[in-house]
Amino acid sequence: MDNSVDHFELLKQQLATLEAIPSDRGEISYFAQEALRFYSIAGTLRENDMLKNASAAERQISHILGRSLLEGFFWLIYIFDDPAKRATRFEEKINAFKREYGKFWNEPIIPRKKSLEAADPDWAALPRPKDVNSMLAQAANDHGDKLSYLYFTYRVASFDTHGNSMDALFQAVFGKPCNFAVLDFAFGFDLIANHYLVIMGQLHDAGEI
Numbered sequence: 001m002d003n004s005v006d007h008f009e010l011l012k013q014q015l016a017t018l019e020a021i022p023s024d025r026g027e028i029s030y031f032a033q034e035a036l037r038f039y040s041i042a043g044t045l046r047e048n049d050m051l052k053n054a055s056a057a058e059r060q061i062s063h064i065l066g067r068s069l070l071e072g073f074f075w076l077i078y079i080f081d082d083p084a085k086r087a088t089r090f091e092e093k094i095n096a097f098k099r100e101y102g103k104f105w106n107e108p109i110i111p112r113k114k115s116l117e118a119a120d121p122d123w124a125a126l127p128r129p130k131d132v133n134s135m136l137a138q139a140a141n142d143h144g145d146k147l148s149y150l151y152f153t154y155r156v157a158s159f160d161t162h163g164n165s166m167d168a169l170f171q172a173v174f175g176k177p178c179n180f181a182v183l184d185f186a187f188g189f190d191l192i193a194n195h196y197l198v199i200m201g202q203l204h205d206a207g208e209i
Contacts, residue, residue, distance in 0.1 A: 007193040021209060026090055045189075070157060095126045099129070133148060133151045156181045
């Protein structure tokens with residue numbers, strides 16, 4: 001990857017193409033909408049200069065929002081890693097959605113529940129989706145290396161997401177102020193943008209977009 005290129009800005013040039021993809025094209029629609037979600041959230045953090053980890057509060061915001069984007073990114077890596085398995089792997093994502101929607105639907109007090117689509121009770125019996133680490137272990141980079149090494153980013157961001165990096169907790173456990181891992185999302189978001197451009201290129205070459 002050319003580090004002199006701002007891949008986020010290149011992705012910006014593709015927004016119209018992504019926005020033009022309708023919602024009924026399965027994994028291609030899912031990719032387009034996740035890429036647009038990424039651009040919106042990551043772009044907001046970039047524009048507000050919140051990727052320098054200048055404070056604990058800034059780090060927590062970037063880590064929490066970054067975790068949401070990492071999860072979508074890892075799903076897309078997994079789905080689009082092997083064209084022959086793309087449809088099957090997207091079906092795993094669909095089943096994951098059904099399980100989560102079923103849990104949501106089963107909550108007794110949901111605002112305006114009558115206006116929502118009802119979940120199928122049988123969805124609870126669907127197989128559990130792979131965890132993030134397992135998905136990454138089944139995908140590879142251009143050199144053939146498995147992507148399990150990316151999992152640490154998810155663990156770091158998840159720790160912050162659940163409010164576990166507060167000084168009060170470190171003091172209570174270790175009896176002193178402690179450092180915590182910091183993710184370079186300025187670099188990470190550029191990597192994600194580049195990968196989304198690669199997926200777009202593959203879809204374009206295949207005549208799918």
